[in-house]
Every structure is written in structure tokens, then in C-alpha cells.
Amino acid sequence: MNPSVFIQHYTAPLNQDIHILGALNNVPSRDFVATAFQDTAWKQKLRRLLASLENPVAVSRKVLKDAIEFSIQLQETIQISGLPPSAGDKDREQQALQRAVANKVAVALYANAMDVFLSESIELEDEAEWWEDVERSWVNVFWYLLQTFPVRCINVWKVVLNAVQREHRSAFTFAALSQPLRSPFQPSILLASLFPHTTSQALSSLFLPLTPPSVGCLHTLRSAVMRCLHSLWRFTIMPLELTRTECHLKKRELRNMRDERATILGNLGTLRQSLADSFQSLHDEDEYLVPELSIFAGVLKGVIQGKAPDKFESRASGLSDFRDIQNDILPSCITAYATTLEERQLRRPSQFVLLWPKFLLVPPLVAYTISSLYASRASLAQMALDAHETVKSFILRWLVEPCMDIIHTVRARGEDGVIVQKEGVTADLESLERMTVSLAKEHLHYGSDELAELSKQVKLGDITPVLKLYENDIRSPLKSVITGNLLRTLFIQVQKAKVDIDQALFGIDKLLKSQELTFAFVGVAPAFGIVYLLGGYLSRVWTGGRGQGRYGGKHKRTSVWFVMRRIERLLTSGPQHATYGQRISPLTAGLLLVSVAYLRAYGEKYLPSRSRLREGFLEDVEDLSNPNLDRHEKRMVIERMWRSWGYTLGWGRLEGSEKLMM
Incomplete structure (x- = not known):
């Protein structure tokens, strides 16, 4: 900026x-x-x-x-x-x-x-x-302590050299350096060289001496346990705590200077x-x-x-x-x-100090990774081939072929059967009609008119004459089997059952044919869902993962959202010692200018040039920087910006913003 x-x-x-x-x-x-x-x-x-x-x-x-x-x-x-x-x-x-x-x-x-x-x-x-x-994360505190550890060691070495130069080498001992500076409530010279901020009186509580052991076995044991715990804390947790306190003090001093x-x-x-x-x-x-x-x-x-x-x-x-x-x-x-800033070392360490652990650790890790990959090159090649075949099969069998089937279904118009064919159902029905007419002609002696009427009934599914013969023959089944028509009527009923089954299947077939396009889309929907999710994820990574997406990407829009929240907080709960009524105090006005400068830099860099969005946004930013507007008027400008640009810039969809924008 x-x-x-x-x-x-x-x-x-x-x-x-x-x-x-x-x-x-x-x-x-x-x-x-x-x-x-x-x-x-x-x-x-x-x-x-x-x-x-x-x-x-x-x-x-x-x-x-x-x-x-x-x-x-x-x-x-x-x-x-x-x-x-x-x-x-x-x-x-x-x-x-x-x-x-x-x-x-x-x-x-x-x-x-x-x-x-x-x-x-x-x-x-x-x-x-x-x-x-x-300061916010213990991992960052540990990493910062690791980054600055060589510098701290150099400071200790300088202190030791100065002590050696002041005293004779034979009389020099490290015990002299471990003595307190002025009182038992201050750190030693070596600790102060490692953590220069420990010389502050505000940190004297970290260096309180242990209570001397009392008389008695129980008190002696308790004192020994306390000493062990204190030693463990001093060599493990205390360096991290001191480093975090150092970050906190520098942050507080920087903000005082900023104010x-x-x-x-x-x-x-x-x-x-x-x-x-x-x-x-x-x-x-x-x-x-x-x-x-x-x-x-x-x-x-x-x-x-x-x-x-x-x-x-x-x-x-x-x-x-x-x-x-x-x-x-x-x-x-x-x-x-x-x-x-130079004397108090308030700036962040140099890039070399911040990057030396990576320079030290990355080359061995890269070499180890390359050697491991080279040793597993055969399995990796096979894995790559399997992945290629999987992707190819997925594209062809789950995307291309189902889509081609959909096109074929639309072009074929559902003429082919799915379960049974129409001709087969017609052949079974005609066979049933011939069997029934033959039985009625031979045993019931129907005339031509009666046979024509019986054919119409059979086509409608009515074989009552055959059922009457079956009812008469079943009264004496053994005799009817030998001399009667029991078997013939029974076979006709079997054919009737087959025709009914064929007709039912034909109805189901028609239903399936009418919904064939729906089933085709249902079959290809999971594959399209996978492609959509994967494509959306890759698109978000490509366009917004590194802050180069629309309107600067999610990272920049989140930063602007925090700046907007900071401005509203300044106008709502900022220093109230204004000079004239609702006029903004100098501190609040200065902090507003700092935030407004960031908003203008964002608008000019990331919003589309010569667009109404950019012109309107920069007009609101200009109103925020106007010294003639009081606190209430600038608060109304902020509310207008939330209302006008919140949806367009996606502030309501940022992570955690829904709870904070209440």
C-alpha cells in the first residue's frame, strides 16, 4: 500500500x-x-x-x-x-x-x-x-524462538566476552553471570541477554525466588518437589512464556507509538x-x-x-x-x-533470520523426498497408470457412454421394448384365442356367430365357457383325465395365465419406456455431481486460493472486512474525548485515516476500473476521510457501505462473518 x-x-x-x-x-x-x-x-x-x-x-x-x-x-x-x-x-x-x-x-x-x-x-x-x-499461537511463538535463537546466542556470547575482558580469565566463572543484576527479583545477566525485555520491572514476578525449605520431613519433601517443578518450568515452559511476553510488549509499545x-x-x-x-x-x-x-x-x-x-x-x-x-x-x-525502532528492536526480524530454519531444513527434506520417490519409482509409475485408467474409465463409462445412451433414447423415441416385445404378447393372445375356439367348436358345438363372439371375449380376457367345462370335469377328475377335457381346459388356463403375465409385463415395459429418459439422467447424475464438486473446488483454489480471484480473492476481501469492522468500532467505541460535541477526537481521526488509506488502496487496485462499483466505493471512502463530518455522519457512511457493498463483495459469506456482523 x-x-x-x-x-x-x-x-x-x-x-x-x-x-x-x-x-x-x-x-x-x-x-x-x-x-x-x-x-x-x-x-x-x-x-x-x-x-x-x-x-x-x-x-x-x-x-x-x-x-x-x-x-x-x-x-x-x-x-x-x-x-x-x-x-x-x-x-x-x-x-x-x-x-x-x-x-x-x-x-x-x-x-x-x-x-x-x-x-x-x-x-x-x-x-x-x-x-x-x-503471540496468538504457541506454535508461532516456538517457531519465532527457533528463528531468533542464533541471535540470542550471539548476544550471550557478547556478554561472556565482555565479562572475560573485564575480569582475569582465571578468576572468571559463569556463576558471576548468574547472579542477579540488582535484586533477587530481577533476572540474571545471561537470561537478560537472551531475553532483553526481562529487565523490565513488570516481569519481576517471573523471577521470584523459591521459598526456603522449612524444618521437617514433609516440608523438605514439598520444597524438593517445588524445586523440581520450578526447574522443569524454567527449562521448558518459561522460554516460550518469555518469548510470548516479548512479543506482547513489543506489540504494546508499537501501538503506543502508533497512537x-x-x-x-x-x-x-x-x-x-x-x-x-x-x-x-x-x-x-x-x-x-x-x-x-x-x-x-x-x-x-x-x-x-x-x-x-x-x-x-x-x-x-x-x-x-x-x-x-x-x-x-x-x-x-x-x-x-x-x-x-532500531534501538528498541521493534521491527520484525530480517528475512534471513526468519528464513534460516527453512534454508536449513528444506534441502535435507527435499533430498529425502526425492530419494524416496526415486526408490519407489516403479510403484509410483504403476500408481500413475492405475490413476490414468481410473480417470479414463470414469470419463468413458460414467460420463460419455451414459450421455450417448441419453441421445440414443431421445432419437429412438422408445420404440424397442425393455422387458417383452409387443409381437410376443400378440402371439400368445392369438394362441389362447385359437385354443379356446377349437375347444368350443369341438365340445360345445358353437356356431360361427357364437365363435366370433367367443373370440371377442377371449381378446377381452373372458374365457367363461372354458371355465364351465373345467368346473364340470373337475367333479370327476380321474374320469375326465382319461375320457374328458380336464387336461385341455387346464392347459388353456395355463396359457391364459401366461397371456396375463405377458400383458402385465408389457404394461410395466410401457411404463419403463415412458420414464427411460428420467432413468438415464438419474444414472449419469452421480458422475456429474462428482465432476461438479471437483471442478468447483479446483476453481476456488485457482481463482481465490492465492488472493487473485474476483475483487482480490477471499484473503483481500477478508482483510477489507476487518478494516471496515475496525472503522465501525472506532466510530462506536473509540476515544470519546472529542473537542467539539460529536466531533471526532484526533486519535480516532488519525486511526480512521490509516484504515481509510487501506480501503482506498484496495478499491483502486482490485475493483474494476471505470465501473460504478469502484466509483461508488471510492466516494464512500472519500466521505470517511472528510474531516468536516462528525462521528454520527461517518457512522451513517459505514452503515451505507455495509448495506451497499456487503453482498457484492461477499462480506456476508466470509468465514465467521455472520456471527460478527450481528
């Missing part, structure tokens, strides 16, 4: 050329024409400076220093001579150029101050979050309107620096030094305050900040 981009947007209203045009418009036309051709070296220099200050946010330190020095030199020359350097009447064009250069210098210094304190606040916030991540700079940043944010008002002020034509801008220079100097704007005594101090800010105050703030 580049803070300069946010500062450029924040100071954009100040970069408009309204004050320049207004100053030139005050020059009467006849005076402008008279002085237009009197182009002195001073005015040429002012024009060059004005052109170099076109973008005050990105102006270099050298150009800004030259502009301030030249303006001071020109002002002193005018004050000594009492007249402008040009001949004749007062050169109002030169006055306008001087005012324009002074305004650009003020905007550039204001932007530089905002950039310095915003960059420092963002860096402190990032470092504090890193230490908090380490200090955020307070100054918040005070600087409230000066934007006063600087804009000073540009629009109209004063006497003889004044080369309007009083409001001169007062702003003194207020800006005091705010950078840590004073509140409302408590700073307003005084017109001129361009000398701009020179002090540029040459002394801002460089000293930057130097003091870097020195504090």
Missing part, C-alpha cells in the same frame, strides 16, 4: 488553481498589459518554481527547499527596498506569482507531513499485527479546511503572504511537534516556519522514529 496515493487524493481539493486565477484576476487589465512585457529574472524564477510545484505531493525535497529559500529571499529584498524589483508601479503579477508559490509550498509541506505520519502509522500498525499474530502518530495525523487532517480557507481569503494587494497562510504555517509547525491546533497560540510567523518544518522538524521526526 502506497500512502502517497491516498495523500494525493486527500489534498486534491487544495491543488486546484482557483487561488492562482483569483490572484491574477485581481490585476487590472491595463496594469497586466503594462507589466506583461516587463519580464524580470525574479518573475521567470517564480514561474519555473510554480511549474515545478505543479504536483505538490510528488515534489522533491530539493525543489521545495529552493522554493522556500527563494521566497524568503524575495520577501526580504522587498521589505528592505520597500518596492518590487521591477521598475515603475508595484508589479501585481509578481505578487500573484509569489502568493501562488507560497500556497503551493504550504500544500506541499502539508502533504509531506501527512505522508510522513501516515506512513509511520501504517508501518507501526503492520508491525504490531505481525507481533500479535506471533502518538495517529493523534498528530488526526490533527493534521483537521487543518485541511483551514488551509483551503486561507487560499480563498482576499487581503490588501501589498501583502505577499496572506496572514491566514502565515498563521497556518505556525499552526502546522506546532501540530508536527505534538501540540493540538486549538491549544496552539496563533501567530503570523511567515515563511520561516515553512523553512523550519522542511529543514529541521520533519527530518528530525523521521530520524527519531527510525532510531526508536
Whole structure:
């Protein structure tokens, strides 16, 4: 994240050329024409400076220093001579150029101050979050202790060397180093060299001496057990506890420094309107620096030094305050900040310190993995072939062939039977009809009309005449078997049962044919379900696993969600010691600017360019950074952002966000 981009947007209203045009418009036309051709070296220099200050946010330190020095030199020359350097009447064009250069210098210094304190606040916030991540997990604490163990050993070695140099080698003992520093409530020199933060009085409870053994066997045994437990704790758990405490203290100190700079940043944010008002002020034509801008220079100097704007005594101090800010105050703030972080070792360790365990452990693990894979190359090759065959069979037998069957089913229109064929059912029914008509003709002596009627009944499933013969023959079954028609009627009933079964199967067959397409889709559905789940997982891994998905991926959107929650928490439960009623306090305003800078960087980088989504999101971000809005109004802006962008950016679908957004 580049803070300069946010500062450029924040100071954009100040970069408009309204004050320049207004100053030139005050020059009467006849005076402008008279002085237009009197182009002195001073005015040429002012024009060059004005052109170099076109973008005050990105102006270099050298150009800004030259502009301030030249303006001071020109002002002193005018004050000594009492007249402008040009001949004749007062050169109002030169006055306008001087005012324009002074305004650009003020905007550039204001932007530089905002950039310095915003960059420092963002860096402190990032470092504090890193230490908090380490402190949050015992695994991270152990890993951090392992990463910094060589550095701690080097510190111990330095302490031992210093002790050897101070004392004679023959008289030197490690027992001298194990003695406390000042009192029995402080750690030894060796422990303090391993964990420098243990010299703090806040940690004295970790080093309380053991209670001396009391008289008696029970008390002696209890004391011995306590000593064993204390020794076990000292050599196993205490290093992790001390490392975690070190992370906690560094995080707390970083956040204290962040709050200090955020307070100054918040005070600087409230000066934007006063600087804009000073540009629009109209004063006497003889004044080369309007009083409001001169007062702003003194207020800006005091705010950078840590004073509140409302408590700073307003005084017109001129361009000398701009020179002090540029040459002394801002460089000293930057130097003091870097020195504090370096001396207190508040920054995270270097990349070499963080990565040396991986450099040490990864090559042997890689070599072992490669050797194991090479030794198992035959089984791995067979496993690869089996996997290839499995995937191929799955695609062909469970995806391609079922899909081809669906297409064939649609094209065939269900003409073929599934269980029985229509012709077979018709043949069985005709056979039953012939058997029944033959029996009725031979034994019942039916005429042609009666036989035709019987054929219609058989087709409808009615074989009552055959059943009547069967009922008569069954009265004397043995006789009917030999001389009667019992067997013939029985075989006809068997054929009737076969026809009924065929017709039932034909009905089932028609039902299956009508639902054949449904069954085909049901058969291929599990395979499509597996493909869908696997494809969705691979798509999420590809598009959102490394933060390169839509709108930055899940990781970036989660970070923005946490920033939004932080802003709402600041507006709801932030420091309430506001200056005027519901106005936001300087600390809250500074912390808001830090969070809003992250939101703007996210919107400009990850939201689609030239889209309504990006324009609307950045408009809301601009409202959050507006110093003229009070706490209640900014809270309404946050509610609008939750309502407008929560669904689009997927904040409601993030892990754990449903419970926190209640």
C-alpha cells in the first residue's frame, strides 16, 4: 500500500488553481498589459518554481527547499527596498506569482507531513499485527524462538566476552553471570541477554525466588518437589512464556507509538479546511503572504511537534516556519522514529533470520523426498497408470457412454421394448384365442356367430365357457383325465395365465419406456455431481486460493472486512474525548485515516476500473476521510457501505462473518 496515493487524493481539493486565477484576476487589465512585457529574472524564477510545484505531493525535497529559500529571499529584498524589483508601479503579477508559490509550498509541506505520519502509522500498525499474530499461537511463538535463537546466542556470547575482558580469565566463572543484576527479583545477566525485555520491572514476578525449605520431613519433601517443578518450568515452559511476553510488549509499545502518530495525523487532517480557507481569503494587494497562510504555517509547525491546533497560540510567523518544518522538524521526526525502532528492536526480524530454519531444513527434506520417490519409482509409475485408467474409465463409462445412451433414447423415441416385445404378447393372445375356439367348436358345438363372439371375449380376457367345462370335469377328475377335457381346459388356463403375465409385463415395459429418459439422467447424475464438486473446488483454489480471484480473492476481501469492522468500532467505541460535541477526537481521526488509506488502496487496485462499483466505493471512502463530518455522519457512511457493498463483495459469506456482523 502506497500512502502517497491516498495523500494525493486527500489534498486534491487544495491543488486546484482557483487561488492562482483569483490572484491574477485581481490585476487590472491595463496594469497586466503594462507589466506583461516587463519580464524580470525574479518573475521567470517564480514561474519555473510554480511549474515545478505543479504536483505538490510528488515534489522533491530539493525543489521545495529552493522554493522556500527563494521566497524568503524575495520577501526580504522587498521589505528592505520597500518596492518590487521591477521598475515603475508595484508589479501585481509578481505578487500573484509569489502568493501562488507560497500556497503551493504550504500544500506541499502539508502533504509531506501527512505522508510522513501516515506512513509511520501504517508501518507501526503492520508491525504490531505481525507481533500479535506471533503471540496468538504457541506454535508461532516456538517457531519465532527457533528463528531468533542464533541471535540470542550471539548476544550471550557478547556478554561472556565482555565479562572475560573485564575480569582475569582465571578468576572468571559463569556463576558471576548468574547472579542477579540488582535484586533477587530481577533476572540474571545471561537470561537478560537472551531475553532483553526481562529487565523490565513488570516481569519481576517471573523471577521470584523459591521459598526456603522449612524444618521437617514433609516440608523438605514439598520444597524438593517445588524445586523440581520450578526447574522443569524454567527449562521448558518459561522460554516460550518469555518469548510470548516479548512479543506482547513489543506489540504494546508499537501501538503506543502508533497512537502518538495517529493523534498528530488526526490533527493534521483537521487543518485541511483551514488551509483551503486561507487560499480563498482576499487581503490588501501589498501583502505577499496572506496572514491566514502565515498563521497556518505556525499552526502546522506546532501540530508536527505534538501540540493540538486549538491549544496552539496563533501567530503570523511567515515563511520561516515553512523553512523550519522542511529543514529541521520533519527530518528530525523521521530520524527519531527510525532510531526508536532500531534501538528498541521493534521491527520484525530480517528475512534471513526468519528464513534460516527453512534454508536449513528444506534441502535435507527435499533430498529425502526425492530419494524416496526415486526408490519407489516403479510403484509410483504403476500408481500413475492405475490413476490414468481410473480417470479414463470414469470419463468413458460414467460420463460419455451414459450421455450417448441419453441421445440414443431421445432419437429412438422408445420404440424397442425393455422387458417383452409387443409381437410376443400378440402371439400368445392369438394362441389362447385359437385354443379356446377349437375347444368350443369341438365340445360345445358353437356356431360361427357364437365363435366370433367367443373370440371377442377371449381378446377381452373372458374365457367363461372354458371355465364351465373345467368346473364340470373337475367333479370327476380321474374320469375326465382319461375320457374328458380336464387336461385341455387346464392347459388353456395355463396359457391364459401366461397371456396375463405377458400383458402385465408389457404394461410395466410401457411404463419403463415412458420414464427411460428420467432413468438415464438419474444414472449419469452421480458422475456429474462428482465432476461438479471437483471442478468447483479446483476453481476456488485457482481463482481465490492465492488472493487473485474476483475483487482480490477471499484473503483481500477478508482483510477489507476487518478494516471496515475496525472503522465501525472506532466510530462506536473509540476515544470519546472529542473537542467539539460529536466531533471526532484526533486519535480516532488519525486511526480512521490509516484504515481509510487501506480501503482506498484496495478499491483502486482490485475493483474494476471505470465501473460504478469502484466509483461508488471510492466516494464512500472519500466521505470517511472528510474531516468536516462528525462521528454520527461517518457512522451513517459505514452503515451505507455495509448495506451497499456487503453482498457484492461477499462480506456476508466470509468465514465467521455472520456471527460478527450481528
